Amino acid sequence: MAIDYAKIGLKCGLEIHQQLNVGSKLFCSCPAELFKDTPEITFLRRLRPTQSELGQVDPAAYFEFQKGVKIIYEGNYKSSCLVDMDEEPPHPINLEALKVVLTASLMMNMQPIDEVHVMRKTVIDGSNTTGFQRTTIIALDGWIKVGDKVIPMQAASLEEDAARKTGIQDEGKTLRYRIDRLGIPLIELATAPVIYSPQEAQEVAFAIGRILRDTQKVMRGLGTIRQDLNVSLPNGALVEIKGVQALELISTVVDYEIQRQLNLIAIREDLAKRGITSASLKADFVDVSGIFQATKSKVIRKAVDRKHKVLAVKLSGFNGLTGRELMPNFRLGSELSDYAKFWGRVGGIFHTDEVLANYGITAEEVKALREAVGASESDAVVFVADTAENTSDALKAVVERAQVACTIIPQETRTAKDDGTTRFMRPRPGAARMYPETDIPPQPITAALIEEVRTNLPEPAEKKLARLIKQYTLNEKLAKQLIDSEYLPVFEEAAKLKGVQASTTAAFLTETVKALKRDSIPVENVTDEQTLSLFKAVGAGELAKEALPDVFCWLAKNEGKPLQDAIAVLGLKMFTEADLVPVIDRIIASNKAQIEKFGKNAFGMLMGAAMKEVRGKANPELVSKLLRHKLRPP
Amino acid sequence: MSELEASGYKGHALQLLKATDCGIGDILKIISKGKSYEGILIPRSGAGSAIIIKMKNGYNIGIEATVDVKIEKIGKGIAPQFEVPPLPKQNPALPHIFIVSTGGTIASRVDYRTGAVRTAMSASDLYGVVPELADVARIDTEIIFSIYSENLTPQNWTELATKVAERIEAGIDGVVIAHGTDTMGYTSAALSFALQNLPVPVILVGAQRSSDRPSSDAATNLIGAVKAAGEAPFAEVGLAMHETSSDIAIAIHRGTKVRKCHTSRRDTFKSINASPIARVQNLKVTMNTNSYQKRDSKRKLVLKPIFCDKVALIKFYPGLDPAVIDFYVEKGFKGILLEGTGLGHVSKFCFDAIKRAIEKGVVVALASQCIWGRVDMNVYNTGRDLLSLGVIPLEDMFPETSFVKLMWVLGQTNDSKEVATIMQTNLVGEISTRTLPQNLNVDGGSQ
Numbered sequence A: 001m002a003i004d005y006a007k008i009g010l011k012c013g014l015e016i017h018q019q020l021n022v023g024s025k026l027f028c029s030c031p032a033e034l035f036k037d038t039p040e041i042t043f044l045r046r047l048r049p050t051q052s053e054l055g056q057v058d059p060a061a062y063f064e065f066q067k068g069v070k071i072i073y074e075g076n077y078k079s080s081c082l083v084d085m086d087e088e089p090p091h092p093i094n095l096e097a098l099k100v101v102l103t104a105s106l107m108m109n110m111q112p113i114d115e116v117h118v119m120r121k122t123v124i125d126g127s128n129t130t131g132f133q134r135t136t137i138i139a140l141d142g143w144i145k146v147g148d149k150v151i152p153m154q155a156a157s158l159e160e161d162a163a164r165k166t167g168i169q170d171e172g173k174t175l176r177y178r179i180d181r182l183g184i185p186l187i188e189l190a191t192a193p194v195i196y197s198p199q200e201a202q203e204v205a206f207a208i209g210r211i212l213r214d215t216q217k218v219m220r221g222l223g224t225i226r227q228d229l230n231v232s233l234p235n236g237a238l239v240e241i242k243g244v245q246a247l248e249l250i251s252t253v254v255d256y257e258i259q260r261q262l263n264l265i266a267i268r269e270d271l272a273k274r275g276i277t278s279a280s281l282k283a284d285f286v287d288v289s290g291i292f293q294a295t296k297s298k299v300i301r302k303a304v305d306r307k308h309k310v311l312a313v314k315l316s317g318f319n320g321l322t323g324r325e326l327m328p329n330f331r332l333g334s335e336l337s338d339y340a341k342f343w344g345r346v347g348g349i350f351h352t353d354e355v356l357a358n359y360g361i362t363a364e365e366v367k368a369l370r371e372a373v374g375a376s377e378s379d380a381v382v383f384v385a386d387t388a389e390n391t392s393d394a395l396k397a398v399v400e401r402a403q404v405a406c407t408i409i410p411q412e413t414r415t416a417k418d419d420g421t422t423r424f425m426r427p428r429p430g431a432a433r434m435y436p437e438t439d440i441p442p443q444p445i446t447a448a449l450i451e452e453v454r455t456n457l458p459e460p461a462e463k464k465l466a467r468l469i470k471q472y473t474l475n476e477k478l479a480k481q482l483i484d485s486e487y488l489p490v491f492e493e494a495a496k497l498k499g500v501q502a503s504t505t506a507a508f509l510t511e512t513v514k515a516l517k518r519d520s521i522p523v524e525n526v527t528d529e530q531t532l533s534l535f536k537a538v539g540a541g542e543l544a545k546e547a548l549p550d551v552f553c554w555l556a557k558n559e560g561k562p563l564q565d566a567i568a569v570l571g572l573k574m575f576t577e578a579d580l581v582p583v584i585d586r587i588i589a590s591n592k593a594q595i596e597k598f599g600k601n602a603f604g605m606l607m608g609a610a611m612k613e614v615r616g617k618a619n620p621e622l623v624s625k626l627l628r629h630k631l632r633p634p
Numbered sequence B: 001m002s003e004l005e006a007s008g009y010k011g012h013a014l015q016l017l018k019a020t021d022c023g024i025g026d027i028l029k030i031i032s033k034g035k036s037y038e039g040i041l042i043p044r045s046g047a048g049s050a051i052i053i054k055m056k057n058g059y060n061i062g063i064e065a066t067v068d069v070k071i072e073k074i075g076k077g078i079a080p081q082f083e084v085p086p087l088p089k090q091n092p093a094l095p096h097i098f099i100v101s102t103g104g105t106i107a108s109r110v111d112y113r114t115g116a117v118r119t120a121m122s123a124s125d126l127y128g129v130v131p132e133l134a135d136v137a138r139i140d141t142e143i144i145f146s147i148y149s150e151n152l153t154p155q156n157w158t159e160l161a162t163k164v165a166e167r168i169e170a171g172i173d174g175v176v177i178a179h180g181t182d183t184m185g186y187t188s189a190a191l192s193f194a195l196q197n198l199p200v201p202v203i204l205v206g207a208q209r210s211s212d213r214p215s216s217d218a219a220t221n222l223i224g225a226v227k228a229a230g231e232a233p234f235a236e237v238g239l240a241m242h243e244t245s246s247d248i249a250i251a252i253h254r255g256t257k258v259r260k261c262h263t264s265r266r267d268t269f270k271s272i273n274a275s276p277i278a279r280v281q282n283l284k285v286t287m288n289t290n291s292y293q294k295r296d297s298k299r300k301l302v303l304k305p306i307f308c309d310k311v312a313l314i315k316f317y318p319g320l321d322p323a324v325i326d327f328y329v330e331k332g333f334k335g336i337l338l339e340g341t342g343l344g345h346v347s348k349f350c351f352d353a354i355k356r357a358i359e360k361g362v363v364v365a366l367a368s369q370c371i372w373g374r375v376d377m378n379v380y381n382t383g384r385d386l387l388s389l390g391v392i393p394l395e396d397m398f399p400e401t402s403f404v405k406l407m408w409v410l411g412q413t414n415d416s417k418e419v420a421t422i423m424q425t426n427l428v429g430e431i432s433t434r435t436l437p438q439n440l441n442v443d444g445g446s447q
Helices: A059-066 A095-107 A198-214 A247-273 A298-305 A332-344 A363-373 A388-405 A447-455 A461-472 A476-483 A488-494 A502-518 A528-539 A545-557 A563-569 A577-590 A592-614 A620-631 B011-019 B123-129 B131-135 B154-169 B184-194 B218-231 B323-330 B348-359 B381-389 B399-412 B416-423
Strands: A011-019 A041-045 A070-075 A119-122 A132-146 A149-160 A164-169 A174-178 A185-191 A225-232 A238-244 A309-315 A325-327 A380-386 A412-416 A422-427 A434-436 B027-032 B035-042 B051-054 B060-063 B070-075 B096-101 B108-110 B117-119 B138-143 B174-178 B202-205 B237-242 B249-254 B258-260 B269-271 B278-281 B284-287 B311-315 B335-340 B363-368
Touching: A011 A198, A095 A132, A095 A149, A095 A185, A095 A198, A095 A447, A132 A198, A132 B035, A149 A198, A185 A198, A198 A225, A198 A247, A198 A461, A225 A247, A238 A247, A247 A325, A247 A388, A247 A412, A247 A422, A298 A309, A298 A380, A309 A363, A309 A388, A325 A332, A332 A380, A332 A388, A332 A422, A363 A380, A380 A388, A461 A476, A461 A502, A476 A488, A476 A502, A488 A502, A488 A528, A502 A545, A528 A545, A528 A563, A545 A563, A577 A592, A577 A620, A592 A620, B011 B051, B011 B070, B027 B051, B035 B060, B096 B154, B096 B218, B123 B131, B123 B138, B131 B218, B154 B174, B154 B184, B174 B218, B184 B202, B184 B237, B184 B258, B184 B399, B202 B218, B218 B237, B218 B249, B218 B278, B218 B284, B249 B269, B311 B323, B311 B399, B323 B348, B335 B399, B348 B363, B348 B381, B363 B399, B363 B416, B399 B416
Parallel strands: A070 A174, A238 A412, B096 B138, B096 B174, B174 B202, B202 B237, B311 B335, B335 B363
Antiparallel strands: A011 A185, A011 A225, A041 A070, A119 A132, A119 A434, A132 A149, A149 A185, A164 A174, A225 A238, A309 A380, A412 A422, B027 B035, B027 B070, B035 B051, B051 B060, B108 B117, B237 B249, B249 B278, B258 B269, B278 B284
């Protein structure tokens, strides 16, 4: 389906969040490090909805709170302190982080404000121990050039990253969050909504990413950059998509979102033709547990055994529509299911437009189900198995979402999946409730500070390209790839080493690493120090350059293990002269006849035989030297 | 002083704002360095001179009022219409609790327009902030002071004790006192001595995270305190705060045995040389001990609210100049509480000054700066010398409670023999003869 993006009126804006690598967190001195082990500290909290400026507690938020959602936070002593636990006031803002944001702001032609005020943005989903995210604007109103187009940059902010969710328990009533990530500094950059095609969105994100990398103070690897997209269609809705992790995915995500909205518009038209309005859809739930008492369906069986409920509802006129695909492998039924999961804390729903036999549900059960809710052939039935409270909340959400489908495309916040499709995350929040973080004094951005940052700005991309070509005698293609690569700083370090060719290093860090990444090797597991140690080993003759890809792969797959282990396990220890002598003696001995026949001319054949045995483990020059020495007539 | 000046603006910023008739909350446009910024004028606090506006996206920014800056008022501020939620129906079966506020941020709300935090202490405010209270008690509220706890004086203790006594005599089922945490331990000790023979519980409560934030401990502490005041079987002065860092249980500490031990943690209050007397979890009160004064609405309260403010607390440290002691004696102080080292020592260089003080009729008593443990001045010569000078050892009372008790005793009598006797007699659980093993790990919990 070729879409004319201008015709449908697509408008897109980007918000890029990137973790900064400045040694510590934004408001405390903890290192910015995640951990995988069992937590050393756990504590339990509840976040309470606070009063609005009008003295009201949002009834919906309070209703949710009353259901007793608890949050268990996990931490360890290395990555978190009392600040992260909300047990100590925040320390003054990390000035290094502030300088990085200033650097990026100046590179994007923005105007820094004169005095920084940290704000508290209310967030009570548990991802912040405080119940708010600390965030601050550093600079406003700039631009970058992408191709020939000028993209206005609205703002550069500095904020703390949130805790990461590690689990949900007790039918959704206990959430687990890990606070290692909480407080890591994030730069947030927002463009104006002036992007008009999926491809352009990706190019702009790429350009911003390049500027961020130029600061050399950003984290690398999965999860360190998160792109949020605002996608809007005049006949659809403004939808905010959170957390696109890979740059390459942006155009797909935008494309799928357009498809989703266009399909929802088509469904709305179909419903109108069928004469279905939101009034046709009633929240009349029927307890159908009786039908499933002897069910073979594992999921329902589990619920029935626990004395939970199976609750069903009729969606009038929806037959065939719940099964309609909105995006690849994502149907309207999936959308309803996501709403049910969010509001009803259930694992998912069943609907009659899917192949229910796949879940062990029989045709007889479906027939009885349809009868129980009084569904005709033109209706769809949605049913769900869980606790009484959860099933009823879930179906309520399903019916409300179906009602909305008759009239509008809802404005909502969605989250991006790795395949480029998106899932409902939450309704789009109203204006964020923000108030000052009174524990942190205002931070002036003085003219002297701006001047200091300005004089230390990274070299502009064109200059850098010319320098790389000249300084390291690289070809233009390789130099360009380096500039776009995260490994440029490592390259420049490695280039200082003796015994390693800059072009070898450059080719490895761009082409080879890219190829490994394509083969799903987790290259981000290899730290810069490790990568550098590889080149050091090559330079020192401890590792053959041919062995680089294998060693790099091994390090990626064995995170945290030292280079020595890789060399030992892969049997790549370089042969010393003493190691080589017996090998060469053996080869000479077993080729005595040829040597006598060809004399000196046997060298080529012998060298070939020796290298076949020690390739990647010995320096060819050394082999050749030893061989010649041995062949020399006494 | 105009509203603008009171809001912290000065110098050129103030002039500019005045010249354009901009008040706090008004919408203005600032033009600086070729850029234009729009937002609501926010008050300034602390150092700095930039004009602070809240932009449409909710962020505050500061723009320096240099000579080139231009300001334009583009809209009048609209004061938020605050609607006090209606009182919920009071359940007559629930206990009747009097909540009195002395300040602090147990209940407050944010003005999101300016970021200012205001106290919310009427009964309807409290129900509005903590709706669960309606299921715990019927409440009456009163603001007696709005004072940061470090600014409270013994005079305030007297007023507070008198106010609480009035309500108890009128038949309330329990009293809760909302208090800033910094000196809450002093007040709880003071009330323990001032309100003797209590028929119902008097519970102090505070918060380490202000109630404007979703993670605040205020609501859980308050609910725990009100629950204990209404239903706990004891009739003593207690202090209710988080038992651990988690929002699980509220510990109720005995008023004379509790001390703030951490600058910022939720479980900052620890029972010293004792265990908390009770805890509240899931709206259930459990006693930790059998030794307490039982609730009895017929018991007649004895009010002794007078404190002598001519008492000094002197912390001994290596090299303490004895002139410090002489100074208080010359100033007419009646009592000195020495915070000694270890088992109860101060340097021999202070002996002469202590002797002069006691000869002049000043009561000199001693508690240990170790906080945990009991003083014993018979073990070393220094201790024995101090005893023979007439210094009164204070058993297992930690310095703050000892100090408050000395103020209270000197408020009751001037007879130094009698003072010495009362100081060493347990009145309201402040002295125990047995020291039970207790985990000293302040980090982990109380037991």
